[in-house]
Amino acid sequence: MTLLLSHLACLGHDTPPGHPERPDRLRAVATVLGEARFDALVRGEAPEGDLDVVGLCHDAHYIDELRHMAPSSGLVYIDGDTSMSPGTWEAVMRGVGGAVAATDAVMKGETTNAFVATRPPGHHAEINKPMGFCFFDNAAIAARYAQRTYGIERAAVVDFDVHHGNGTQDIFWADPTVMYCSTHQMPLFPGTGAAGERGEHDTVVNAPLHDGDGGAKFRAAFENLILPKLKKFSPELIIISAGFDAHRRDPLASLNLDAEDFGWVTRQLMDLADNTAGGRIVSVLEGGYDLQGLKESVAAHVTALMGA
Ligand SMILES: [Zn+2]
Numbered sequence: 636m637t638l639l640l641s642h643l644a645c646l647g648h649d650t651p652p653g654h655p656e657r658p659d660r661l662r663a664v665a666t667v668l669g670e671a672r673f674d675a676l677v678r679g680e681a682p683e684g685d686l687d688v689v690g691l692c693h694d695a696h697y698i699d700e701l702r703h704m705a706p707s708s709g710l711v712y713i714d715g716d717t718s719m720s721p722g723t724w725e726a727v728m729r730g731v732g733g734a735v736a737a738t739d740a741v742m743k744g745e746t747t748n749a750f751v752a753t754r755p756p757g758h759h760a761e762i763n764k765p766m767g768f769c770f771f772d773n774a775a776i777a778a779r780y781a782q783r784t785y786g787i788e789r790a791a792v793v794d795f796d797v798h799h800g801n802g803t804q805d806i807f808w809a810d811p812t813v814m815y816c817s818t819h820q821m822p823l824f825p826g827t828g829a830a831g832e833r834g835e836h837d838t839v840v841n842a843p844l845h846d847g848d849g850g851a852k853f854r855a856a857f858e859n860l861i862l863p864k865l866k867k868f869s870p871e872l873i874i875i876s877a878g879f880d881a882h883r884r885d886p887l888a889s890l891n892l893d894a895e896d897f898g899w900v901t902r903q904l905m906d907l908a909d910n911t912a913g914g915r916i917v918s919v920l921e922g923g924y925d926l927q928g929l930k931e932s933v934a935a936h937v938t939a940l941m942g943a
Pocket of ligand 1: 796797798878880921922923
């Protein structure tokens with residue numbers, strides 16, 4: 636069984652005209668997952684998250700500062716890419732709450748896996764800094780929450796968004812209990828993610844790819860590096876930072892993946908989770924900025940998850 640969590644409040648995070656991270660992304664995801672082939676999904680609303688779980692990964696001062704930064708009208712710019720509107724805070728907290736609720740459902744065995752379709756994304760948010768459209772790192776919070784609440788010793792965050800998850804790497808850099816694995820285009824925003832960045836305990840696994848690499852090299856990065864590292868680490872829960880901006884249609888990058896590459900990697904991670912984690916996977920939406928590419932890719936990803 637696959638759980639799908641989302642919330643209409645995530646449409647209320649407004650971004651400037653022409654910004655790629657826009658409400659239509661979530662409408663596109665809802666449209667495709669509304670097709671009859673996804674009727675077997677169990678659907679629920681992402682609840683608002685609690686501030687104390689955000690504190691598992693982010694600095695208390697930063698959380699407080701951000702909470703008071705949301706404007707009552709218009710937009711407040713945090714950096715050139717990242718802004719807050721009146722609806723941003725609730726959207727962000729639905730993202731946190733969705734990731735946590737999905738983790739609860741998976742850890743309690745109520746569902747095998749879950750996909751959390753919320754926005755804004757999270758993987759660029761560092762311990763004390765918003766960045767790259769992101770405010771709180773939902774995937775990282777889910778991993779720490781599972782550890783705190785369910786006594787998980789080892790969790791893994793696997794990130795196939797085309798951008799490096801500098802925030803997730805920052806949060807787990809010195810934490811030997813959470814493995815962070817990423818494929819991403821390099822050079823590209825945010826500039827981190829070189830193969831030599833391995834964390835204090837060799838639990839950061841970066842597999843940078845290059846402009847135009849395509850599906851074969853993406854799959855090879857998983858087969859030759861990430862999957863063997865994960866297998867050895869033996870995570871009891873896998874969180875996926877599911878960004879779909881490595882799709883060939885995406886305007887922000889040029890890794891040239893096809894939708895089926897996302898289906899393939901999802902099945903690889905499911906096989907691994909079957910062996911080490913009782914099949915438990917929580918997948919949270921990150922990037923993906925071409926609406927057609929996003930639809931096709933989400934469809935391939937969720938179809939794979941439903942095959943459990
Ligand atoms: Zn991205």
